[in-house]
Amino acid sequence: MSAQRELTYLEAVRECMSQEMRVNQDVFIMGEDIGVYGGAFGVTRGMIEEFGKERVRNTPISEAAIAGAAVGAAMTGMRPIVELQFSDFITIATDQIVNQAAKNRYMFGGKGKVPLVLRTPSGSGTGAAAQHSQSLEAWMAHIPGLKVIQPSTAYDAKGLLKAAIDDDNPVIFYEHKLLYRTKGHVPEESYSLPIGKADIKRAGTDVTIVATAIMVHKALQAAVELEKEGISVEIIDPRTLVPLDIETIVESVKKTGRVVVVHEAVKRGGFGGEIASLIAESEAFDYLDAPIKRLGGKAVPIPYNPVLEKAAIPQEQDIIQAVKETVFR
Amino acid sequence: MSAQRELTYLEAVRECMSQEMRVNQDVFIMGEDIGVYGGAFGVTRGMIEEFGKERVRNTPISEAAIAGAAVGAAMTGMRPIVELQFSDFITIATDQIVNQAAKNRYMFGGKGKVPLVLRTPSGSGTGAAAQHSQSLEAWMAHIPGLKVIQPSTAYDAKGLLKAAIDDDNPVIFYEHKLLYRTKGHVPEESYSLPIGKADIKRAGTDVTIVATAIMVHKALQAAVELEKEGISVEIIDPRTLVPLDIETIVESVKKTGRVVVVHEAVKRGGFGGEIASLIAESEAFDYLDAPIKRLGGKAVPIPYNPVLEKAAIPQEQDIIQAVKETVFR
Amino acid sequence: MVINVSVPSMVTEKKLVELFRQMWVIRFFDEKVDEFFAKGMIHGTTHLCVGQEASAAGAIAVLEDRDKITSTHRGHGHCIAKGAEANRMMAELFGRVTGYCRGKGGSMHIADVEKGNLGANGIVGGGIPIAVGSALTSQMKQLGYVTLCFFGDGASNEGSFHEAMNMAAIWNLPVVFICENNQYGMSGSVKEMVKVANIADRAAAYGIPGAVVDGNDIFAMMNVTHESVERARRGEGPTLIEAKTYRWKGHSKSDAKKYRTREEEMDWRNNRDPIERMKRVLISEGIFSEQDAARIEAEARAEIEDAVKFAEESPMPPIEILEEDVYA
Amino acid sequence: MVINVSVPSMVTEKKLVELFRQMWVIRFFDEKVDEFFAKGMIHGTTHLCVGQEASAAGAIAVLEDRDKITSTHRGHGHCIAKGAEANRMMAELFGRVTGYCRGKGGSMHIADVEKGNLGANGIVGGGIPIAVGSALTSQMKQLGYVTLCFFGDGASNEGSFHEAMNMAAIWNLPVVFICENNQYGMSGSVKEMVKVANIADRAAAYGIPGAVVDGNDIFAMMNVTHESVERARRGEGPTLIEAKTYRWKGHSKSDAKKYRTREEEMDWRNNRDPIERMKRVLISEGIFSEQDAARIEAEARAEIEDAVKFAEESPMPPIEILEEDVYA
Ligand SMILES: Cc1ncc(C[n+]2csc(CCOP(=O)(O)OP(=O)(O)O)c2C)c(N)n1
Ligand SMILES: Cc1ncc(C[n+]2csc(CCOP(=O)(O)OP(=O)(O)O)c2C)c(N)n1
């Protein structure tokens, strides 16, 4: 039964790229080791065999040039997908993404467009330590001209990646390393999910959790535990940070009166502050029965040791505790 | 009378550097055009004449190497000050600042230290357009291992820069272009202001404005207008974003019950979200008589035309209006 | 440096006269801008290419319309040479809605995408990888166009230069890199900031040809660029051309020029003025007369006066456009 | 490649024997790590330098204690050669608090600041500008030390390489760049990713000497590094050395090695093993016997077994240290 068809998150990303590349010659992918190696996480495995090395283009280890070449190609009619091996390496491509891709069209008074997708794995949990485990999506979300996507499921990944490829603007597409192997229902046919529409991953009445990426799954687990204690949790996954579907969040908070915002990124300066503030500025403010709670990573670089690594970011227990503090205030 | 001694913000920065360089041979400054040219804004003018070209070191146009060389020099016993010509160019030095300087000590388990100061002008208002006018301090404030300073007056600039130079950690020191020519009282002798201590720039009772950098001045102007209408404004200048003196802010909000947070940086994902959220999470929450208001830049690259440029960021009138909305809610 | 008097065979006499006129347009444009900045009439900053007209005009002269360029902060010359209208450029500097960027870009961001100018760039070295991407499109879609990538001597010390050159080299892309070595990157003398005699020597690090050319000799510029462009068009990959030239004015609007001598400036002005040199050649080759030259100069000057008028009479952008153009 | 049998004169026989032992320690260390990763006993990832022992050991052998190095993600060899203890390194990979980084860094971040190892680096090319900064300290404070900067062939395509090389060149800094060209940057063959025959050819772009050396010949490594280090110490500036070598193992813990052939691997293993080559020379030069060699090998193996024991018996870091060490 096709409704039962399951893919991993990683396969969903690959399937989307392959389907788009079959129908649109302008779409191609470039990045380090995406050819026979299949990419550091295996996302592009098998693609060079189907599409050849022109369209699955192995690059030198030159992140600034990779991003910049994608900008130039996008401006002149291609629709490049860049695979940036780890999202931490955006630190080498920052100028091209932030000063060029994001601003070109505006600086040029509305001329030209930069339809590029930068796909990149983020997050901790693999023991890769401080320079390979960051969650810097808040940076990109701060930049006018970029769109920012963070899918949490295979289904969302496929549909949102198609939307990103179809979009005429630069889109930063964060894939979470620990989600790559997670499975979910994914239709075979190509489909698109709207950029800017949050998803209610679980309906509930007592408290709203706004969670992104892997935190969606930790929140779902927490919700099961909390339900046993009679707390009904609604979980909202914004899916896209820019544009952000604040309406769906506000509606939920008006209903529940309590909210916990959780992400893996360092809490200080993380996008949770934006979400929390938007809620506080919205009509939901008057419905709040408890202060808005934020959970995020500790203010430390991600350590190597697995116990420390886990402790650096919110876990299921932290979410449970935060919800209880919010509910039993 | 020495208490009357006035310097511009720019002179205060220069005086601090010169005084520190006189007493400490390990301190030196490197950057583009800081020699006979005196730096793009004239901050280092005259310094090469006093200290020579070894210690006022003109670099090639190589921001990654400048930052990286500063990291290496700092790790081995120097105390470099980097002048990054425009803060937008941090996009080329991001890896060295964020992945190296900020994380070295932690990754190495507490060994080594990176006492460097990166001084850089930020903000709009000079007509330099989208790639030379950004306010990206929220990025740096999100990174554990960095300290982030944003002085708004000549007095603060001198004292905080000394603290930054004396600090054993990498410090990002944002200077606002439009403040360079503003004057204020600055003692001649060397002095240090604590990193992590907010300053109450104006005392008041009805509403708290938390403002940074140039917004401190716009808020002060707004306060004068508001006073005429009987609204007493307290203005808090955090001065340092990391570490942030949230206590002083919370105390003020508990007193006034109303708060407006204002910065020049794009509102979406700006550090105002962090400040607003911290207030909402604090004991001040129960004292709030109105939702926390944030003002920040519009979600656009900074345009060239001066009218548009001004409209892209909060102005005195916007602050007045926001305060009134908060007070007369 | 000697004047290369070999007049390129690939252009008509008419085109040569047109190029002469273009150089004057470039010069008058920038001198006018200089004047306005000195008077505080223009907001922001600008970087003038007075003295460097030949490298822009000469290199771009050999392109086809479909070919593309990427430009720099010092980009007015490139822009005019690639076919932009002086009036819309001037309007942009005046921040008017009729400007190339609707007043949103200013001097550092003028682009003329339709004409194949992918934009000036406020980031030193920022345009180099973009040119590589444009060349990639040409190669992948087999469009046959070549991308000319301008940057300065100072930019050749940016990492983006290195990464982009290598990428273009290994992929054999149809891009021609033109380093306009005007001896300084802001205040940094190339002698101090680079330890090789020529920036073009860096081509050796990428396995591509490098060529040094007198950038104030428009004929030499045309010849060497033509050769490199045709090479690229034939699929033989990139070339790095270094055009030795000089900027007469300061780096940007305020520059005391302490890092160089007035004598050096005078030497370049008096002995290597690219316009004067072209004029002498065209006259000695019998292509036009001294009077023709004077008339053309006057026409160019008038064109700039018209541009100023156009700019001054153009409306300011309405405030509503502030939030437009962020997304396509 | 021929074996360079000129045994360097600047080292004693005792030191040569010690270096032989050191190469075995490096190899056994990495083979052990490989085994643990294969068994899933170690968290994270690692990059093994098996087959590349001579470039690390040989280059560092000619340094003085006060000299410094910057290393890479493939840094265990550099670390051991610069005097780190195998047990504290192994403990680090086990994530133990007794490790060099208290378990916070892991394989990619081992540093030994006291011994002058400024750290491995998870960012390709990230250490190159840092080495330049370290050299700047030496020059400014007239400390007389030299910094050896290791990086791979792949890293030579990063902008940081370019910017740092140029800066070191123009400032004449006491730094020696050693590119360990092991033929691949992850899956990218240097033949595909670079269009010049030798990475060392890139030295020409900076006006500094470049040298190609057989990186699997420890004697050649010592000789060329010695010369470059002494040159740097004399204040004559940087050198770029390219050590041609090969990594026997995959890039990191999971690598199907589809981008190269088993024959190529076997050729390097069987015909250019740096340890085997050194052994043959030391025996033929009468420095030790076959039996001595076997004994040393066994000792090195035992040292690693001890290191494993030390690591296994070491405590995990207490959770309280999570928030320590962020700021000095
Ligand atoms: C990344 C970056 N660094 C520094 C600057 C400031 N800046 C603008 S132009 C310039 C000099 C550029 O020199 P060069 O490349 O030789 O071009 P020229 O100005 O001589 O035409 C500098 C330092 C910048 N805009 N971008
Ligand atoms: C900036 C950056 N880009 C990419 C990577 C992923 N990566 C790690 S090692 C490596 C290959 C490096 O090749 P090379 O410099 O030749 O060193 P080798 O691994 O061969 O020793 C890559 C691509 C990284 N860690 N950092």
Ligand SMILES: [Mg+2]
């Ligand atoms: Mg120049």
Ligand SMILES: [Mg+2]
């Ligand atoms: Mg390699």
